[in-house]
Amino acid sequence: MKKSQYPQSHQTGMLYFARDIPNICSLAGLLCAVLGMYFAILRIFPVAITGMLWAVVFDWSDGIIARKIKGRTDVQRTFGGQLDSLIDMVSFGICPAVILLSYGDFSPWFLPGAFVIVATSAIRLSYFNVFGLVDDSTYMGLALDNNIIILSFVFLFDSFFSHSVFSAILYTMFMVLAAFNIASVKTPKFTGKWFYILILYSITLTIIYSWILWG
Numbered sequence: 001m002k003k004s005q006y007p008q009s010h011q012t013g014m015l016y017f018a019r020d021i022p023n024i025c026s027l028a029g030l031l032c033a034v035l036g037m038y039f040a041i042l043r044i045f046p047v048a049i050t051g052m053l054w055a056v057v058f059d060w061s062d063g064i065i066a067r068k069i070k071g072r073t074d075v076q077r078t079f080g081g082q083l084d085s086l087i088d089m090v091s092f093g094i095c096p097a098v099i100l101l102s103y104g105d106f107s108p109w110f111l112p113g114a115f116v117i118v119a120t121s122a123i124r125l126s127y128f129n130v131f132g133l134v135d136d137s138t139y140m141g142l143a144l145d146n147n148i149i150i151l152s153f154v155f156l157f158d159s160f161f162s163h164s165v166f167s168a169i170l171y172t173m174f175m176v177l178a179a180f181n182i183a184s185v186k187t188p189k190f191t192g193k194w195f196y197i198l199i200l201y202s203i204t205l206t207i208i209y210s211w212i213l214w215g
Contacts, residue, residue: 021065022065023079023083026083029054029059029061032054035051040098046213047213049155050205052151052152055092056198057202059145062080085128088121092121093117093122093144096147097115116174116178117178123182124141133189138186139187140186141182143181147174150177154170
């Protein structure tokens with residue numbers, strides 16, 4: 001049996017850590033991802049894509065909030081990191097796979113693509129958990145949240161193509177992104193002003209997708 005390096009943590013309930021403000025933010029992102037999967041299965045894709053995009057916003061927010069809170073313990077930081085990684089797996093691995101499957105009418109031909117998305121997400125997150133950043137502002141490989149930012153823009157052009165053609169475009173795009181996710185190439189970590197650009201981008205696309213849905 002593995003012995004905890006934080007023996008005092010066993011005297012603290014799990015919900016104590018869930019109440020930590022950065023973790024609440026992470027869980028809000030998880031809710032967005034779950035809603036994204038729900039609406040993807042219902043084939044209401046404008047809402048599904050919007051949910052995934054706001055999952056990215058909350059994913060960026062939890063780290064910013066955590067860095068601004070003083071006095072957080074090592075165990076709180078470690079728990080938050082583990083929670084964030086597991087939620088990333090759902091938000092940026094499983095959720096996009098569900099969207100691909102649903103858009104492909106759950107055809108068996110889309111199962112390999114869904115597996116690649118989930119598998120590369122698991123590999124990438126495991127690698128990051130072990131090795132971390134290359135430096136303070138550089139990732140190895142393309143970060144998973146970038147996939148969602150790109151997807152949310154590409155999906156705006158859904159109506160310009162037939163269903164079968166856009167299915168092929170999505171499939172190809174996801175496979176190319178998956179290759180970049182685990183490639184040995186250095187990519188920038190977007191911080192600082194990029195967070196505010198992400199907020200503006202998300203609000204703009206939310207308005208556009210709302211117009212598409214209700215227009």
